[in-house]
Amino acid sequence: MPPAIETVDLVKEYGDLRALQELSLTVEEGEFFGLLGPNGAGKTTFINTLVGLVRKSGGEARVFGHDVETEYRQARDAIGLAPQEFNVDRFFPIKEVLMHKAGYHGVPEDEAAERADEVLKRVGIYDKRDERFDWLSGGMKRRLLLARALVTDPDLLILDEPTAGVDVQLRHDLWELVTELNEEGTTILLTTHYIEEAERLCDRVAIMNEGRKVTVATPDELKERGTDTISVRLESGVSASAAADLETDLGAYAHEVTTSGETLEVRVDDGGSTAPQLLNDLEARGHEIADLEITRTSLEEIFVDLTRSEDRTVTRSSASSADEADEAEESQLSEREREQEGVA
Ligand SMILES: Nc1ncnc2c1ncn2[C@@H]1O[C@H](COP(=O)(O)OP(=O)(O)OP(=O)(O)O)[C@@H](O)[C@H]1O
DSSP states (O other): OOOSEEEEEEEEEETTEEEEEEEEEEEOTTOEEEEEOOTTSSHHHHHHHHTTSSOOSEEEEEETTEETTTTHHHHHHTEEEEOSSOOOOSSSBHHHHHHHHHHHTTOOHHHHHHHHHHHHHHHTOGGGTTSBGGGSOHHHHHHHHHHHHHTTOOSEEEEESTTTTOOHHHHHHHHHHHHHHHHTTOEEEEEOSOHHHHHHHOSEEEEEETTEEEEEEOHHHHHHTSOEEEEEEETTOOOHHHHHHHHHHTTTTOSEEEEETTEEEEEESOHHHHHHHHHHHHHHTTOOEEEEEEEEOOHHHHHHHHTOOOOOOOOSGGGHHHHHHHHHHHHHHHHHHHHHTTOO
C-alpha cells in the first residue's frame, strides 16, 4: 500500500513568496500525524495542495499513490477535509448539505441520507439536522464541518485546526472522536496550534517553519531533544557574578548558569543524571543547599526554539502580477471545491 500522503520537493510560490519550499513529507497509512508551525508556516497551503484548492508550483504530491493533479478525482475522493474556514452552504438544512456532499462523491441518495444521519449522530448534532448552518452555534458549526468530512467515509481525514476557538468540552469530544476514527483505521492529518493536542493525539509530528520542514519526530523524541533546568536554592544566596564564575566551573555539563532571587538555575541535558554531580560540585565550593527542583523542557518550549523566526527575506512588492495570475487560478480551483462542497 502506498503512503497516505507523499510529497517530494513540493513547492508553492505566490509571486515572490515561497509558501512551500521543497517540502518532502510522508504520512503512512493509519498514522495520526500532526503538522505544527507558527502562523504563516504553510500548513494550510500544504493541505490545500493535497485537496486541489491550490496548484503546486513544483515537486510531487500523491494521496494513496494518486497524483493530486493528474489523478485529482481518485486523490480527492479518498480525503475528508474539515477546513479552518466555515465554507458551508447556508441555504439548506444541514442534513441536505451532507447529502449533497456524499452525492457529489457518487453516493446514491438513499445511502447518502443514511450516512448523513449516521455522521450527525456521531458528532452529536443529529437533533439539529433540519436546521440551517447559520442557526448553529460556533461549536456546532465545527461539529458539522467534521460530519461533512466524514460523510464520504474517507480513508484520510484532514483536520485544519479543528479545535480553534471551541470550548473545553467540545475539544475533549473531538479528541475522543478522532482517536476512535484513527483506531478504526482512518489516517489523520491534523494541524493545530495547541501543542498539548499534538502531544496527546499524534504518533508523529512534522514541525514546519516558513514553508520548510524543520523536523519530523514523535512527541517523545522531540521532548528528549530539550534541556532540563535544575533550580538549586542556596542557603547563602548567590550573586550574578558568582553564577558567572560557576558557569565556567561547571562548564563540563552546564549549558547556562543564571540566578533568580536566591536560586541558582543550571541548564543541562539530563537533569536526573546530572543533579548529584551538581550538588557535589556546589558543596565542594562551600555552598549549602536548601532545596532542589528539576523541570523538564515542555514540548511548547522546544517548538518555540525550533521555529524561532529569522526575518523573512522575501518581499511581496514585486509579486503583484504573479499574484494576480495565481488568484485567477485559485478562484477556478475554488469553483471546483465550492461545487464539490455543495455550495451554490
Ligand atoms: N492565496 C494566497 N496568495 C498569496 N499569499 C498567500 C496565499 N495564501 C497563503 N499565502 C501566504 O503563504 C504563507 C503560508 O500561509 P498558510 O496559510 O499556508 O500558513 P499557515 O501555516 O496555515 O498559517 P496559520 O497557522 O496562520 O493558519 C503566508 O505567508 C501567507 O501569507
